[in-house]
Amino acid sequence: MKIITTHTNAGEFMLILTIRTVLLYAFIILAVRIMGKRQISDMQTSELVITLVISDIAAIPMQDTEQPLLSGLLPILVLVSLEIIVSVLMLKSNRFRKVICGNPVIIISEGKILESQLKKLRISYEDLYSLLRQQEVFDVSTIKYGIVETNGSVSLLKYKENEE
Amino acid sequence: MKRLWVAIALLAICFGIGIYEYSAVSKNEQKITQIIESAENYISKKEYKNAYNMSRYALTQWENESKNLNVFLLHSDILVVTENLHTLCEYAQDKNADEFVKICDKTIRQLHSLKESELPLIENLL
Numbered sequence: 001m002k003i004i005t006t007h008t009n010a011g012e013f014m015l016i017l018t019i020r021t022v023l024l025y026a027f028i029i030l031a032v033r034i035m036g037k038r039q040i041s042d043m044q045t046s047e048l049v050i051t052l053v054i055s056d057i058a059a060i061p062m063q064d065t066e067q068p069l070l071s072g073l074l075p076i077l078v079l080v081s082l083e084i085i086v087s088v089l090m091l092k093s094n095r096f097r098k099v100i101c102g103n104p105v106i107i108i109s110e111g112k113i114l115e116s117q118l119k120k121l122r123i124s125y126e127d128l129y130s131l132l133r134q135q136e137v138f139d140v141s142t143i144k145y146g147i148v149e150t151n152g153s154v155s156l157l158k159y160k161e162n163e164e
Numbered sequence: 165m166k167r168l169w170v171a172i173a174l175l176a177i178c179f180g181i182g183i184y185e186y187s188a189v190s191k192n193e194q195k196i197t198q199i200i201e202s203a204e205n206y207i208s209k210k211e212y213k214n215a216y217n218m219s220r221y222a223l224t225q226w227e228n229e230s231k232n233l234n235v236f237l238l239h240s241d242i243l244v245v246t247e248n249l250h251t252l253c254e255y256a257q258d259k260n261a262d263e264f265v266k267i268c269d270k271t272i273r274q275l276h277s278l279k280e281s282e283l284p285l286i287e288n289l290l
Contacts, residue, residue: 034167034170034171034174036167065239066238066239066240067238067239068234068235068236068237068238068239069235070181070235070236074178074181074182077174077175077177077178078174078175078178080171080174081171081172081174081175081178082171082175083171084167084168084170084171085168085171085172085175088165088167088168088171
């Protein structure tokens, strides 16, 4: 009886792994280029999740040669396409953008922390102070407005010197 | 806007590949099942030579198509069917009718489950 194996020897297996990795690398670069240029810190939460999911999906057929390469490429293509479609729709419709990204939330107003908003966002005082310190703010009363953006970053509007 | 059309085209390609895959699996399942069934008929009439030829034909057809199917399906799933078809040829050569019929049924079930797993049914989707 003819012995059937997927890979006849270890060398061939490694060669296949290498070629698959090169192909996936090229494909991921292409996918990221199609998705557009954005730094991780500028990404919306959904975009960040999609990016993480894509890297996860790509890893499976890269390591497991039993899986057809298409089983990794196809979901990545679908995710990239959906991501582009959603981002275009967000540009076209504000309402759609609000559904996907939510609204910016004011957490500091006239130098006072809005506790109710913090609770809604599940941000603790410690987290807020840490975020403020990262922006070199050590006194909340110097802030006119503090806004949590839809991507999770905090924008601060400080009082002008004569305004305080 | 150009990017949107690229995205829609990519989605269409993905669906196209999915549909092509299903039709390829379905077509091969039907073809190989028919050949195996006719081999089973020959073995029931004790025509071992014809049963062997049909098994061999099924194996050749499957091996030719498996190059294409390996692009879409788990390689191990395809390998199992290939191994069964090899075994089928051996049993036909050895004139072991009982085992031949058993392997025929097993292979047909495997082919059927391969096809079923490609259907966009709720159980497969979930």
